[in-house]
Amino acid sequence: MLPTYQDNSVNFVNRLAYLRHDPKRGDVVGIRLSDPGITRPSLLYLKRIIGLPGETVAFVDGQVLINGQVLDEPYKKYDCDWNLPPVTLGPNEYLVVGDNRSMPAKYHVFGKVESDHIVGKAVL
Amino acid sequence: MKIVLRVLSVAALVAVGVWLWTVLFPSPEKVIRQRLATVAKRASFTADESALARLADAESLAGYFSTNVEIDLDVPGRFQLTITGRDEVTQHAAAADSMVSSLSVKFLDVTLTIGPDKQSAVADFTVEARAGGDPDLIVQEMKFTLRKIDGQWLITRVETIRTLSILNLELPRAPSIV
Numbered sequence: 001m002l003p004t005y006q007d008n009s010v011n012f013v014n015r016l017a018y019l020r021h022d023p024k025r026g027d028v029v030g031i032r033l034s035d036p037g038i039t040r041p042s043l044l045y046l047k048r049i050i051g052l053p054g055e056t057v058a059f060v061d062g063q064v065l066i067n068g069q070v071l072d073e074p075y076k077k078y079d080c081d082w083n084l085p086p087v088t089l090g091p092n093e094y095l096v097v098g099d100n101r102s103m104p105a106k107y108h109v110f111g112k113v114e115s116d117h118i119v120g121k122a123v124l
Numbered sequence: 125m126k127i128v129l130r131v132l133s134v135a136a137l138v139a140v141g142v143w144l145w146t147v148l149f150p151s152p153e154k155v156i157r158q159r160l161a162t163v164a165k166r167a168s169f170t171a172d173e174s175a176l177a178r179l180a181d182a183e184s185l186a187g188y189f190s191t192n193v194e195i196d197l198d199v200p201g202r203f204q205l206t207i208t209g210r211d212e213v214t215q216h217a218a219a220a221d222s223m224v225s226s227l228s229v230k231f232l233d234v235t236l237t238i239g240p241d242k243q244s245a246v247a248d249f250t251v252e253a254r255a256g257g258d259p260d261l262i263v264q265e266m267k268f269t270l271r272k273i274d275g276q277w278l279i280t281r282v283e284t285i286r287t288l289s290i291l292n293l294e295l296p297r298a299p300s301i302v
Contacts, residue, residue, distance in 0.1 A: 031287065031288070033233075033250045033263065033264075033265045033287045034232070034233035034235070034248070034249070034250050034265070035233070035235040035248055037235060038233045038235065041233055041250075042232040042233050042250065042252070043232060043233075043250055043252060043263055045263075045287070045288070047288075096288065109288055110288055111286065111288030112288065113287070113288050117287065
């Protein structure tokens with residue numbers, strides 16, 4: 001999640017953030033890698049939500065398109081040239097991506113995630 | 125008083141018996157967890173270890189896999205790799221030893237599902253690996269399929285799980301060693 005979050009820094013995830021509402025676009029969330037049955041996962045990904053359930057998301061020359069409309073991303077520090085054909089998200093799926101878009105897309109860990117893998121919202 | 129002592133003695137004997145039973149006949153879950161921990165330990169090595177010790181570890185590691193094991197690795201941004209058979213496991217383990225100065229491997233958050241026949245099992249977990257000289261951690265969700273063969277739990281299939289699934293992006297393939 002460079003440059004928003006630095007390597008080896010201590011970060012906190014609010015597990016109660018989504019008790020009363022669903023995750024929102026732009027939220028940075030902690031994502032478990034392990035089975036949802038494990039209540040205290042050892043490792044989490046930190047990623048930003050750009051696509052919400054039911055939406056169609058695409059990358060065109062580095063710009064994110066949500067249902068065909070360009071997404072304004074003020075948090076993005078680096079331009080990129082990523083291209084990704086449109087992907088339609090399921091009823092419980094979010095599309096998450098890191099802020100470090102300076103690397104080629106194939107080296108970046110991003111994609112669809114089921115809501116039960118979202119542990120909470122990152123606290124700055 | 126005598127009755128109380130007798131009851132306590134019997135309870136102590138039963139407790140010792142149960143403890144002995146679990147030591148002598150551990151559950152499949154306990155055995156598999158111990159074997160997975162050993163696999164992670166065998167896959168790890170420090171910069172101080174001699175080449176001979178590393179080779180011995182590589183050969184020992186292969187012993188935890190079945191002869192016809194299928195390994196399908198797809199680590200985003202790192203490599204894609206397919207290994208078939210125990211001999212290839214040894215060769216790739218030995219090659220990995222010579223490519224990095226040290227390697228620390230941990231299996232975290234292991235979830236085990238034992239088959240109804242108690243002869244097969246599936247282990248899901250997260251691998252955390254750190255290679256010497258590489259500032260980045262390798263973090264990958266994995267799935268091992270195991271079978272009890274000749275009394276030993278052997279790994280028959282290894283596959284990576286894409287936590288964030290989406291893309292049909294082409295990743296660089298690791299060079300074939302065989």
